[in-house]
Amino acid sequence: xxxxxxxxxxxxxxxxxxxxxxxxxxxxxxxxxxxxxxxxxxxxxxxxxxxxxxxxxxxxxxxxxxxxxxxxxxxxxxxxxxxxxxxxxxxxxxxxxxxxxxxxxxxxxxxxxxxxxxxxxxxxxxxxxxxxxxxxxxxxx
Amino acid sequence: xxxxxxxxxxxxxxxxxxxxxxxxxxxxxxxxxxxxxxxxxxxxxxxxxxxxxxxxxxxxxxxxxxxxxxxxxxxxxxxxxxxxxxxxxxxxxxxxxx
Numbered sequence: 001x002x003x004x005x006x007x008x009x010x011x012x013x014x015x016x017x018x019x020x021x022x023x024x025x026x027x028x029x030x031x032x033x034x035x036x037x038x039x040x041x042x043x044x045x046x047x048x049x050x051x052x053x054x055x056x057x058x059x060x061x062x063x064x065x066x067x068x069x070x071x072x073x074x075x076x077x078x079x080x081x082x083x084x085x086x087x088x089x090x091x092x093x094x095x096x097x098x099x100x101x102x103x104x105x106x107x108x109x110x111x112x113x114x115x116x117x118x119x120x121x122x123x124x125x126x127x128x129x130x131x132x133x134x135x136x137x138x139x140x141x
Numbered sequence: 142x143x144x145x146x147x148x149x150x151x152x153x154x155x156x157x158x159x160x161x162x163x164x165x166x167x168x169x170x171x172x173x174x175x176x177x178x179x180x181x182x183x184x185x186x187x188x189x190x191x192x193x194x195x196x197x198x199x200x201x202x203x204x205x206x207x208x209x210x211x212x213x214x215x216x217x218x219x220x221x222x223x224x225x226x227x228x229x230x231x232x233x234x235x236x237x238x239x
Contacts, residue, residue: 084188
């Protein structure tokens with residue numbers, strides 16, 4: 001149970017994470033066709049957007065990342081989804097989550113969401129399981 | 142039956158896109174050359190929703206000149222970019238090749 005100050009800190013951090021828009025939108029009454037086209041733009045289609053170079057990091061996959069990859073492939077092999085559904089689900093996370101999560105955290109997030117969407121697990125079942133694992137880790141086993 | 146052969150000049154259609162697709166905005170309305178045939182596959186617009194009646198189309202690798210894609214491109218004239226496009230997004234190029 002978070003204390004009121006924990007909640008305040010969480011909400012402040014969430015607010016800080018909201019993308020800083022050049023044009024702030026707040027459910028406008030009407031929008032132009034040009035703005036609608038921009039709003040419809042698929043998140044992963046970044047080619048041609050102005051940006052600055054980022055440092056290249058030659059990093060090996062961690063165990064959880066490889067397990068995430070295999071899990072997603074096995075779900076596809078069992079016919080539960082496919083790679084294009086995963087990419088769509090990643091785009092549908094929205095910019096803050098898409099850019100905020102590590103690459104494979106994005107995968108595991110949308111895999112979990114898809115299992116919930118399809119009714120294969122319930123969201124509280126998953127949350128309870130996460131709490132179980134957290135309790136076990138905090139107990140140091 | 143494939144509609145385009147290697148070497149054909151093709152233009153990417155400027156069609157409306159909704160929700161999910163793999164046709165980069167910078168290619169739409171641009172003209173390039175088919176340089177490779179790729180296997181038939183479900184088009185992303187259908188595969189992304191796991192449609193049982195998903196449409197299968199031949200794919201092509203299309204080569205564009207960078208200076209045709211980017212206004213004010215300052216690189217070499219011979220610089221190119223290749224990307225994969227489903228047949229339904231392509232029409233025969235009408236303008237005269239330069």
